[in-house]
Structures are given as C-alpha cells and as structure tokens.
Amino acid sequence: MPRDSVPIILHYKDSAFTVYSLEEYSQLPDSLKGSVEQQYYVDSVYNVLQYINTPAAVKEDDGSQDSGFSIVMIVVFGIIAFNIYRLIRQLIKEQNNPADAATFETDEGNEPEPAVRYLIYKGDELKFSDDEVHTVCKKYNPYYQKLNADKQPVFVERVQEFIRSKDFYICSPKGYKEMPILISASAVQITFGLKDFLLPHFSNIIIHPEEYFAYDPFRILVGNVQGHSISLSWKHFLQDYQNPTDGKNVGLHEMAHALQVQYLFRNPKRSNTFKEDYEHYDRIDDDVLNAEKTSGKRLFDENALRNKNEFWATSVELFFEKPIELKTQYPDLYESLRIVLNQDTAAM
Structure with a gap:
C-alpha cells in the first residue's frame, strides 16, 4: 500500500496506532476513526505534511510560498503542542487512577x-x-x-x-x-x-x-x-x-x-515425538499446497496459500471443522494430521 512520507500516530485512551497514509486511515473501523472533528483533523494534518514535503519549485507556482509556509509552521507547532498537552494529561490521569x-x-x-x-x-x-x-x-x-x-x-x-x-x-x-x-x-x-x-x-x-x-x-x-x-x-x-x-x-x-x-x-x-510425527505432514504439504493453487475447486482459503505456516494452521482448522471433506479430497494430508495430532476427527 502506498505510504505518505511521514506517519501519523493516532492516540486513544489506552493505545496508539500508527497510520502511514490516508488510504490506511480510511480502512479503519468507524469506532477508531473518532468523531467528525477528529477525522477532519487527520485529513488536515496530511494536507499539511503533503505541503511541507512538496518540492520548493512546486510551491513557488502558487505565488504565496512565504505566507503559506508561515501558516503551515504555525499549524504544525500548534498540533505538536496540543498532542504534548494530551499526552501529559493522560499520564497524570493514569498515575492518579491505576x-x-x-x-x-x-x-x-x-x-x-x-x-x-x-x-x-x-x-x-x-x-x-x-x-x-x-x-x-x-x-x-x-x-x-x-x-x-x-x-x-x-x-x-x-x-x-x-x-x-x-x-x-x-x-x-x-x-x-x-x-x-x-x-x-x-x-x-x-x-x-x-x-x-x-x-x-x-x-x-x-x-x-x-x-x-x-x-x-x-x-x-x-x-x-x-x-x-x-x-x-x-x-x-x-x-x-x-x-x-x-x-x-x-x-x-x-x-x-x-x-x-x-x-x-x-x-x-531438540528431538521430540511431535517433531518426528510432523515429518509425515511435511512430506506431503507442498504437493497439496501446489494443488490448491492450481485447482479450480479449493478447500483452502487464500490466506492458507500465503506460506507453509498459514497452510499448517488452516489444515488443522479443516481437520476439526471439515474432516470428511479433507479426508475425501486429500486423504494423505488427512492421514498425516491424524498421525501428528493422534486423533481421528472424521470418526467422531
């Protein structure tokens, strides 16, 4: 996802989130975007940052570089002072109310x-x-x-x-x-x-x-x-x-x-029984992963196909939630999980 040159840190009551672009901010849940005033504040900050980071030659085109830059600096310093004030208030509040x-x-x-x-x-x-x-x-x-x-x-x-x-x-x-x-x-x-x-x-x-x-x-x-x-x-x-x-x-x-x-x-x-049994799974997961990537009828979701760790975790999900489908479509994979986890969920 494209990022603006300077991130914005959004402070909430008990957390702080870093947002790198207006596009990322737009994808936040409404509960985290805050009030209309806060959304306007974030949008304004990004406009300020874009102006600051615009090459000087571009700024000169508007004919108001000096006055515009002064206004921008006042806004920036005001924002910094406001956030420092909020941070100090929050620290004092947390000290008084552990x-x-x-x-x-x-x-x-x-x-x-x-x-x-x-x-x-x-x-x-x-x-x-x-x-x-x-x-x-x-x-x-x-x-x-x-x-x-x-x-x-x-x-x-x-x-x-x-x-x-x-x-x-x-x-x-x-x-x-x-x-x-x-x-x-x-x-x-x-x-x-x-x-x-x-x-x-x-x-x-x-x-x-x-x-x-x-x-x-x-x-x-x-x-x-x-x-x-x-x-x-x-x-x-x-x-x-x-x-x-x-x-x-x-x-x-x-x-x-x-x-x-x-x-x-x-x-x-270090050797352990799980690691030894896991080798049964590890011998065939690549074949199933490749088959899923090229198959028109998938059992695994897109997240599972990202890497072998996600494929393992999703395989375990399917072993418990869709054991019959997993055993039917990929019997070797099911059998390897049965060995690793020492369970037969399709028979439950």
Missing part, C-alpha cells in the same frame, strides 16, 4: 460495572469448579459435545491445568468466565491426543473484544502468536465456534501456530 483487576462478570449481569479499561487474571488464582468447566464446554464447544462420556472428565482436567498455567489479559473493562475456559478448551482440543498439551512457551493469553491492531507492519488482526503470548479477538472466537463446519476457527488456528512454535521452532535441534 488500573486494578476486577472480578469476572457473568451472564446474569448482577456484577457492578468495573472502573478499569483492562483486566489481568492469574490463571492459578481462577478457581472454576469442574462442573462450571463442563457446563461451559458442553454449551459452546462442539468437539467436547462429541466426546464419549468417559473422555469428558479428562478434557475438563486438562482445561483446568491449562488455565492454571497461563495469565489472561482482557483488553476490556468486562471479563467473562467463558473467556479463559473456552480459549483453554481450544488448546486442549487440538492437543487432546498428545501427552504434552500445556504449551509452556506461552505464558500469556491476550483477549481483545474484537479486531485489533498490530505494528510492523501496521495491520488489523483477529488473532496472532508472538513472543510468549497468544492473542485472540473474542468476537471472532465466539462466531467461529457458533459455526463449527465452515472450516474457519481463529482459536484452533492460533493454537496450531502455538503448537508449531512450541515443538518445532523453540528448540529446533
């Missing part, structure tokens, strides 16, 4: 409205009963609903262990008990056939209410894995579990990336 965690809200709506912008929960301090975990998974997780009765207690115990091993950061003043339970359940789901399932490299689960922004490059995301954190959009996470057969599930997708990082990239020279 954000402390509140208790989880539940569907009943009886909890008081928290006065914070984000919540932090230590997983080992969240005391959910096995009945609570069972009830939530039974209601929202189709995979859990298909499990035999004797497997469900094992699944619940793994969810409890996974929760205890993570810290949950909720980028919203409201938290729900379904958040740590269901996100942990998505990790347990793809690792249910494996002995090691805690993904210890990842200590943080970051939950955004909806789409969020990432830097370098500037982009809108619904989920990503970076450093020691797994980040997800709660809105998209719920939507994907409500439609369990469309082949799209951001929870499974990001947990698949995390699984890959944990066992393939974190200690690349």
Whole structure:
C-alpha cells in the first residue's frame, strides 16, 4: 500500500496506532476513526505534511510560498503542542487512577460495572469448579459435545491445568468466565491426543473484544502468536465456534501456530515425538499446497496459500471443522494430521 512520507500516530485512551497514509486511515473501523472533528483533523494534518514535503519549485507556482509556509509552521507547532498537552494529561490521569483487576462478570449481569479499561487474571488464582468447566464446554464447544462420556472428565482436567498455567489479559473493562475456559478448551482440543498439551512457551493469553491492531507492519488482526503470548479477538472466537463446519476457527488456528512454535521452532535441534510425527505432514504439504493453487475447486482459503505456516494452521482448522471433506479430497494430508495430532476427527 502506498505510504505518505511521514506517519501519523493516532492516540486513544489506552493505545496508539500508527497510520502511514490516508488510504490506511480510511480502512479503519468507524469506532477508531473518532468523531467528525477528529477525522477532519487527520485529513488536515496530511494536507499539511503533503505541503511541507512538496518540492520548493512546486510551491513557488502558487505565488504565496512565504505566507503559506508561515501558516503551515504555525499549524504544525500548534498540533505538536496540543498532542504534548494530551499526552501529559493522560499520564497524570493514569498515575492518579491505576488500573486494578476486577472480578469476572457473568451472564446474569448482577456484577457492578468495573472502573478499569483492562483486566489481568492469574490463571492459578481462577478457581472454576469442574462442573462450571463442563457446563461451559458442553454449551459452546462442539468437539467436547462429541466426546464419549468417559473422555469428558479428562478434557475438563486438562482445561483446568491449562488455565492454571497461563495469565489472561482482557483488553476490556468486562471479563467473562467463558473467556479463559473456552480459549483453554481450544488448546486442549487440538492437543487432546498428545501427552504434552500445556504449551509452556506461552505464558500469556491476550483477549481483545474484537479486531485489533498490530505494528510492523501496521495491520488489523483477529488473532496472532508472538513472543510468549497468544492473542485472540473474542468476537471472532465466539462466531467461529457458533459455526463449527465452515472450516474457519481463529482459536484452533492460533493454537496450531502455538503448537508449531512450541515443538518445532523453540528448540529446533531438540528431538521430540511431535517433531518426528510432523515429518509425515511435511512430506506431503507442498504437493497439496501446489494443488490448491492450481485447482479450480479449493478447500483452502487464500490466506492458507500465503506460506507453509498459514497452510499448517488452516489444515488443522479443516481437520476439526471439515474432516470428511479433507479426508475425501486429500486423504494423505488427512492421514498425516491424524498421525501428528493422534486423533481421528472424521470418526467422531
């Protein structure tokens, strides 16, 4: 995407986003564009920057270079002073009102409205009963609903262990008990056939209410894995579990990336069972990827065809959400995933 020569940083209550062009700004959600006044302000800033960065010979054509430049400098210094003032006010406000965690809200709506912008929960301090975990998974997780009765207690115990091993950061003043339970359940789901399932490299689960922004490059995301954190959009996470057969599930997708990082990239020279089994998948994924690029009837979306990491994560999504289609169209790929994950979802 073409960029203007100087970026603009948009400051909000608890975040700041860098925008490199008016085209990028126009693609922001309305909630982030702000008021009409703010949109006019951004447009004006870009006009100022374009004028400043216009070659002098071009400026002379309008016959008002000196007076125009003086006005521009006044506007620029005014904008800088205004933003410094806003930043100082925000820092003072945050020092006087530190954000402390509140208790989880539940569907009943009886909890008081928290006065914070984000919540932090230590997983080992969240005391959910096995009945609570069972009830939530039974209601929202189709995979859990298909499990035999004797497997469900094992699944619940793994969810409890996974929760205890993570810290949950909720980028919203409201938290729900379904958040740590269901996100942990998505990790347990793809690792249910494996002995090691805690993904210890990842200590943080970051939950955004909806789409969020990432830097370098500037982009809108619904989920990503970076450093020691797994980040997800709660809105998209719920939507994907409500439609369990469309082949799209951001929870499974990001947990698949995390699984890959944990066992393939974190200690690349260290041998483990997952890495050995992954070789079955690695021997045939190129053939399927190339077939998808040239096929008129695709099972994978465009994002999956970008690179092998995305192809892996999407393959895991399809393994759980469209197992019959995957097994029918690409039986070797399905069999390799069955070996890697030690599960047979088509038989559930």
